[in-house]
Each structure stands twice: as structure tokens, then as C-alpha cells.
Amino acid sequence: MAMLSLSLGEDRTVPTEFRIFAAGANPSDKGTFVFDEAAAVAVMKAYAAKSVPLTMDYEHMALSDPPVPAPAAASEWTPEVRNGELWATNVKWTEKARAMLAAGEYRLFSPAFFHDPKTMRVLRIINVALTNTPALNGIAPLVAASTDHHQEISMKPTACSKCKTSLKAPTDDNDGDEVVCKACFGSKASMLSIVGLKATAGDAEIATELSAIASFGSEIMALTAQTSRAAAVAIIAGWKSNAAEVVALRAATAETQERALKAEFDGVLVAATTDGKMSPAERETFSAMTLRLTGGKVTREAIDAVKAHVTTLAAKVSTDPTKQKEPGANLVTPEDHIIAKAMGNKIEDVQAYKLEQLKLAQQGA
Numbered sequence: 001m002a003m004l005s006l007s008l009g010e011d012r013t014v015p016t017e018f019r020i021f022a023a024g025a026n027p028s029d030k031g032t033f034v035f036d037e038a039a040a041v042a043v044m045k046a047y048a049a050k051s052v053p054l055t056m057d058y059e060h061m062a063l064s065d066p067p068v069p070a071p072a073a074a075s076e077w078t079p080e081v082r083n084g085e086l087w088a089t090n091v092k093w094t095e096k097a098r099a100m101l102a103a104g105e106y107r108l109f110s111p112a113f114f115h116d117p118k119t120m121r122v123l124r125i126i127n128v129a130l131t132n133t134p135a136l137n138g139i140a141p142l143v144a145a146s147t148d149h150h151q152e153i154s155m156k157p158t159a160c161s162k163c164k165t166s167l168k169a170p171t172d173d174n175d176g177d178e179v180v181c182k183a184c185f186g187s188k189a190s191m192l193s194i195v196g197l198k199a200t201a202g203d204a205e206i207a208t209e210l211s212a213i214a215s216f217g218s219e220i221m222a223l224t225a226q227t228s229r230a231a232a233v234a235i236i237a238g239w240k241s242n243a244a245e246v247v248a249l250r251a252a253t254a255e256t257q258e259r260a261l262k263a264e265f266d267g268v269l270v271a272a273t274t275d276g277k278m279s280p281a282e283r284e285t286f287s288a289m290t291l292r293l294t295g296g297k298v299t300r301e302a303i304d305a306v307k308a309h310v311t312t313l314a315a316k317v318s319t320d321p322t323k324q325k326e327p328g329a330n331l332v333t334p335e336d337h338i339i340a341k342a343m344g345n346k347i348e349d350v351q352a353y354k355l356e357q358l359k360l361a362q363q364g365a
Contacts, residue, residue, distance in 0.1 A: 012103075013143070015091070018142055020088055021039075021086040023084030026137075032120060033115055033120050034119060038121060046125075053076040054078070054079065055075060055077070057073055058129060058130050058131070060112055062127060073093065073094060073106075077090055079125055084198065086125070102143065107142060109129065109130055110136065111136070113126055261299065268306050268310060269306060269310075270283070286306065287306075290305060304337070336350050
């Protein structure tokens, strides 16, 4: 690998993007923090959920307790994951901060972030502060210091292996040993990121993923009976909308059915009270006793059990001797009807058994 001797001279170009976290371990004065795939997902998800532009300040003044006026060093910037690293991009420096950076008054930075105390994984970026005393170790200066000596910089081969364009400046944009220019590398990295692959993915891994995507696309086309992706997406969007409507309709239907069953259940018991077959107090007892067996819900089974029980009752007072029943004739309860039905027994057998037990008890007395 060739080495290029590059004079930094007096150039103090203020960058509009810089790396915040390297991929993997990031040692600091407060421990080693981890930025991996899970961290990248968590950080970008938190940024999207917050929906508020990230800013930069000076010396973390915005996080002071109690709060103090904290002027911005950058009014806005965008986090971006590149090859497993977290970068600050599209940095909009204030004029004051730009002047201080260009003058060398500030050279370094310090991110404020939340992390998992067990895994030390970075979870969310709060902001970034300009500082000359960062906690992170080994971070690169935002602006190169003015110097008269020469700095050794590694230089890759001077031609892009993709488009054969001459590489006129050092670049780290490499895919393994294959060296490409920024344009080709950015295009490939962007395409691979869309399908969830790293920029370093091999040909076999890329082929497998693309095959899976093509298969999935074919399944979607077949399922929606469409011939274009746009039409298929429209059909799926309609399904999503309809699904929400179906859920709401089912809930409304269930509520209507529940009210209807409750009205029928209460109607049977009210009619029995009106006919003189049970008192209001007995009605409440029968209702509570029956609903205990159905978990407090009015079901068709509960209604059938109450109806069956009411048919066995006679009016408490009757002037018609033919309607008088022998003592003990109404021993079955709504619970007996439900249990008998569940066990496959006849309610007449249950009544006969209870009547026999009553007679035996009377004889013993």
C-alpha cells in the first residue's frame, strides 16, 4: 500500500459532516460504549419518533441543571448510519461556531446520549456539543490544526475498480480489498442498505437476499392479482383500511348482540315475576345464580336454562286447583338446567332425584 505525504498547511475547512461513533467499541473516560446494528436501529428509530431537529451546543450547556441559556453551535443536523458507524450530516453551523472552528478555538466534540447500562449499547442521541475536553477517546478533530510538518496518510490504489475513474485524493470508501470511488461506493452502499445488507456483503449474500425479495414480490403480485407494484401496494393499502373497519364493525356487532341477549334474559325473568311465578327478590337470586355459571356474561345457554326453569314454576297464588303442584315439584334451578345439559342428563331425571331426596329427608325428620 502506498503512502502519501500530505501537507495540511493553513487550511481550516469547517466540515458539514463528521463521525460520532465508530462501529463496535467506543472507549471513553466513562466506559466503553457499543455502537452496533441494534444501536443503529435504536438511535434512528428514536430520532424518527422524536420528529425534532437535532442541534449542537457548547460544552453541553443545554443539559445544565439548573438550566442556563444555551446558544446553539449548529441549528440543525441529521444522524446517519454509514457502514455501521454513526455520522452527523448536513450540519448547519451558526456563524459564531463556524468562526470559532476556523480559528481553532474549538476542535473537538462530545455527544450526549442515552445507553443501556448493562450492555453499554447506545440507544438515543440527545445532541452534540463543541468542546476541547471530550470524554470519548480517539475522536478525530473537526478541523485540522495548522502545521508546517507533513502527515503520513494511507493512500489506496489510484483508480476505481468499478468505473476506472482516477482517485485523486485519499479515500477510505473501500469494500474489502476492492477500492472504489465515492460515487460508486455510495451508490452500492445505498442500494444494499435498502435491502438491509451491509456495504461489505459478499456476492453470495447479495444474490440470496435479492432472490428472496424477488420471490416475495411474486407472491405479493399473485396474492393481489395485480401486474404492477403500484397496483399491488394500492390493494394492500385498501386491505389495511378495510381491516380496521372490520375490527370496528365486529366490535359494534358484538355489543349489539350482547345487548339483545341481556334484554331477552331480563325479559324472561320479568315475565315470570309478572306471572306471579317468582318474587322480585327471587328473580334477582335466579339471575345472579345463573350468571355465575357463565362468568357473568349473558349467553344463549343461560337464557335457555332460565326459560326451562320458568316453565316448571307455578304461580305463587292460583284459584285454579288444576294448576296447584305438589310440594317439592319445583326443585330444579337454572344451575341444574345448565349442568344437566353439559352432562347430557335429562332435567326430568334431575327433578325426580331431588324429589326423592326431599321425601327421604322428610321421612327421616
